[in-house]
Amino acid sequence: MPLRDGEQFAGYTMVRLLGSGGMGEVYLARHPRFPRFEALKVLHPDLSADRDFQQRFNREAELAAGLWHPHIVGVHDRGEFDGQLWITMDYVDGADLGELMSSRYRTGMPRDQVVAIVSAVADALDHAHRQGLLHRDVKPANVIVSQPNDGSSPRILLSDFGIARPIDDTTGLTATNMAMGTVNYSSPEQLMGAPLDGRADQYSLAATAYYLLTGVKMFANLPAVAVISAHLTAPPPVPGAIRRDLDAADPVFARALAKDPRQRFGRCSDFAAALAAQLRISAHPQSIPPTAPPAGYPGWPAPPPTHTQGPAPKRRGRALRVAAVAAAVIAVAAVAGYLAIPSDGGGHSTQNAAEAQDAARLAGQHYLEALSRGDAAAALSMGAKAPADTQWVSADTLRAQLASSPITDIAVTSAPAAPGDDPNSVQYVMLSARFGQTLSQARVALRRNGNDWKLDNATAPVNIGTPGVTNASYKAVAVFGVPANGASSIAVFPGALAVSSSNRFIDITAQAPPVLLNALTGNGSPTTIQPVATLNDKGLAAAKTAVDNDEHYCYQGVAPPPECGSLSNNDSTVSITGAGDFSKAQFAFDPNTMVVTVSGSVVYIAHSQTTATVTYNAAGTVDLTKDRPTYARPGGGR
Structure with missing residues (x-):
């Protein structure tokens, strides 16, 4: 049951409930001795009673408390009171990037602000990595823009080191080594439970930067399972596919979002510097006084109240997230004043695009549209040459593909040319489409073919x-x-x-x-x-029939051919009829040779003066590659 306003807990006085979640409640609380407010997190009794969880909780607090830096707001205290674990940290009021994106920047932030944010968070992460700690949950909701009440510049704050862990810790602070982080921003190795280092945080930072620049989350609008699959298998999305003025940054994101951590940048700050260089923006902008918020914007949160009575103020989503952390909040760099995004995306004018560039882009669009509507002939015509065998690129096969995974969300944008290429001869485009639940993107070349532009490969x-x-x-x-x-x-x-x-x-x-x-x-x-x-049922039946046919050929009431051998009763004039009883026979299928090896005994009904049944001890093979499988005995006999 939540604590009441004014109630005492571990010496702290509750001011108001900030929020609650799966682990417990978070309160704005007055310190018992100092004239300040702190965020107090109280964990649920069932978690507090779990000894393993207690160890993880205490360990996390120690990790966060040891993370010292001039711009780190530290964890103050932790303990247990009335059977419940608790932890206190600085109270930070502000707005997280998730809230700002949804309220003000639905199509993406200005590039200079994104570079300032990414550079600040990268410096914070590199500092933590040098101390041997990983964040493991970098995402927009954990990056706060805060403005002090003294009128100074707003700050960028990285929050929620509650699941931080030593880089060399392979035991995991969670129930498994799989990330607790949000899947939209989690690295492939984190999702796979593989060993992690600072490059996992870099991947998450790049995924965050992608969202800030484009207003679109990586692998958006997919169920969690499909998002995980896309992180593991799909090509990294690039911002130039969404905003043409950002295509210069595509190689930077392709590297920072590489599936293999070894292919990423060495440090988070290296990624930030490369992004700033490609966007031609200073990675460390000077502090800029904040501009007045636009009309209708709620503005910065007011300082917390100093009273404990009366109705609780309306909760702020950021306050919930900030206070919910189990560790430090890092204050790192200044942020520029909020500016509206120019209608042209803030980049170079699309009115200067060459005719060849537009023609190539249109050709790429026609190719994807032909695929999406099942027009195999049109799709093939967009390639420079047809494949030698078109059996698997027919209208029927394309319709079968579309039935399994429809092609949607088509987008084609121009991509940077390779150095030395003649733009009148070759152009590059970024193809983007969703195949079923999987988003796919690729930078492909198109070459002039007379008056047309053709893909190097349509298949x-x-x-x-x-x-x-x-x-x-x-x-x-x-x-x-x-x-x-x-x-x-x-x-x-x-x-x-x-x-x-x-x-x-x-x-x-x-x-x-x-x-x-x-x-x-x-x-x-x-x-x-x-x-x-x-081997399927038809194959098993075919193998049995092959053995039966062989035995019927061999034993017809006269002496059998030499290759047939003898039966259990050594009666050379026995005649067998009907299908054999294979209940004691074994069949071993070898896919490398498509051969079934038959062993064990097969019993047949016999026409003989001495016995009613005979047993054949099988020791041969059946070749399933033949139109009519036949039984072969050892040594090459039938």
Whole structure:
């Protein structure tokens, strides 16, 4: 039950409830001895009673308290009172970036403000990393813009070190090593529970910067599972695909958002400096007095009240989040006054774009639109050359892809040219589209072909099996129901893959990832289908029939051919009829050879003067690659 205004707890006097969450409640509280207000977090009794949680909680508080810096607001105290853990920290009133984005910057912040914010947070994170600590939850809601009540400049504050941990700590402060951070901003290694270092925070900072610049979250409007999948497999989104004036920063985001941490910048400040350089903005702007808020904007929060009676003021979302932290709040750098975003996006004028640039961009748009409506012929016509085999890029196969993963949210923007390229001969565009739940983006080249612009590739290669590995089951793979007939590589359109078997005796499945737009570039390894072949009921029946046919051929009431061998009763004139009893026989399928090895005993009904049944001790193979599978005995016999 929440504490009442004016109630005492661990010596603190409650002023008002700031908010509550899954772990407990957060209060604005008066310090018992000093004339100041603090944020007091009181944890739920069930968490407080958990010994493992107590250890994690105390450890987190110690980590945060040890994070000292001229711009760090520290944790003051922690303890236990009436069976509940508590922690106090500085009370910070302000607005977080999530609130500012939703209320004022729905299409993105001005670039200079974003660079100031990113540079400040990067410096804070690098300081924590030098102390051996990770933040692990960098996101807009944990970055506060605060203005002191003395009229000085607003400050940028990184909050919520409540899940900070030592870099070399592999035990984890949570129940698992998976991130507690918000999935929209979590790094791939964090989502996979892999070892982390400061480059995981860098990824989250870059994801935050992407949102601040564009007003669009990475992999937005997807369920959490799809967002996680996109972080792990989809190409990094770049801001130039949303705002054309930001395309110079695309390479910076491609590096900071790389799946492999080794491909990112060495430090967060290196990312911030690269972003500032590409956007041609100082990474460390001077402090600027705040301008007056625009009409209708609620303004900065007032200082906390000094009384404890009367109705509780309206809660502020930021106050809830700030006070909910279990650690320090870092004050780092000055922020420029709030400015409206220019109607042209603040970058270079699109009126100066060359005719060739617009024509190439339009060609890219036509390509994606043709794919989305299932027009295979039109999509193929947008490529410089058609694939050698078009069986897997037909109208039927494209419709099958769209049924599995429709193509939506199409966007095409011009992308920077490569050094030395002739813009009248080659242009680059950023293709962006959603394939089912997966957002895909890629920078691709288009080249002038007479009066038209063509993509280098309108299709993408897909390998079937591991190149250089001989496996008979690869020849039985069908894609979209079209047999591959032993082809080691096929050409497909971007989209989902459907893998099945062209051999009725086996089933084939494959963990086939979707082919995304980056496959059109030819960079990196092609998508590979790794088929898994299993013997199905028809295959098992075919193997039994092959054995039966062999035994009927051998034993017809006369001496059998030499390759047939003998039965259990050594009666050479026995005649067998009907299907065998295979209950004691074994069948082992080898997908590498598509051969079934038969062993064990098979019992048949016999026409003989000495016995009513005979037993055949099987020891042979059945080849399922043949149109009519046949049984072969050891040594090459039938």
